[in-house]
Amino acid sequence: MKGEDLEKAMSYAESLAGAVSGMPLSKLPAVSKRLNLLKEAVDDIRDHFEGSADRDARTGHKSEDDEFFGYKTHLAINQERLVTAAVVTSGEVADGDHMQELIDKSRANGQVVEEAVGDGAYSSNENLEECGRKGVKVVARLNANVVQGCRKEDAGFTFNKDAGLYVCPAGHMAVRKAAVKKRDNESVREVHYFDIRKCVLCKRREGCFAFNQTTKTYSVSIHSEAQERQKAFQQTDEFKEKYRERYKIEAKNADLKNNLGYDRAESYGVGCVALQGAVAIYASNLKRIVRLLAEKGLK
Secondary structure, three states: OOHHHHHHHHHHHHHHHHHHHOOHHHHOHHHHHHHHHHHHHHHHHHHHOOOOOOOOOEEEEEEOOEEEEEEEEEEEEOOOOOEEEEEEEEOOOOHHHHHHHHHHHHHHOOOOOOEEEOOHHHOOHHHHHHHHHHOOEEEOOOOOOHHHOOOHHHOOOEEEOOOOEEEOOOOOEOOEEEEEEOOOOOOEEEEEEEOHHHHHHOOOOOOOOOOOOOOEEEEEEEOOHHHHHHHHHHOOHHHHHHHHHHHHHHHHHHHHHHOOOOOOOOOOOHHHHHHHHHHHHHHHHHHHHHHHHHHOOOO
C-alpha cells in the first residue's frame, strides 16, 4: 500500500482509534491493549511512511491528487523525435530545473538547438534569461507562479505545474492556496497552505516548522513586467505553431513507459535508474531511426 491508499488507510485508522477511545468499552483490558497497539502502529507508520529501501527515491506529484514515489527522467527530443539528452533525478525535482543541462547536452551530442518547446514549468526567469544568452527561443507559456521561482530564503520549495501548488523540501504538497492583495493594492501574493499534521511528524521540520505554529504557509509574489517579451511572443503565430509540437514529448514518454518497460524502476538508486533509462532510450532511438530510414526508402 502506498501513496493515496496509504493516506486513506492511515486516516481511517486514526478515526477508528479516536472513536473507540471515547467509548466505555475502551477501558476493557482486551480492547485497551489492541487500541494502544493500533495507535502505536499509526505513530510508527507516520514516522516512517516515506522511508524506502531506495534511499535516492523521493515523492513527486503528477497532479494535486496523484503522487508517486521514485524518479523523474527529464528528456529533450528533436523534430525527428529522437532523444538528444536525458537527466534522471529523484521524483520531487521540478521539471524546469534541468532545462539548461538538457540544452547543453543536446548541443554536445551534435544537435543544433535554436528553440526549446515545453510547458509552463520551463518558463522561469532563470531559464528565459539563460536561453536568451544562448540564443535559444523558449516556446513555453508563462505561469504566474513558475516564473518567480522559489525565494532564496526558502530554498527547496518547488512548484508543481500539474497540481498548481507548491511542494515543500520534504515532498509534501500544499493542500490549498489563496491570493492575497497587499496594502498597496497593486501587488498580489499567492499563499500556499500546508497540512501541519504532516509538518509535526516531518523529519525535516527543524528550521521550517515549530510545534507552536498553527499554520505553515509559503507565499510568492505574482508579477508580469519581467516577462513582457515572452508574453508578447506567446501571442504570435510563430509561438502558437511551434507550441503545437509539444505533444511529441508526451508521445515519447508513453513509448518509453508502455513499450520499453520504463514505467517502473527495476533496481534501487538513481545510478541504476539512469542505466535503465539509457538502455530504454537507446532502444527507442534505434526504433525511430529504422522507421525514418524506411520512410525514406533506405535500408
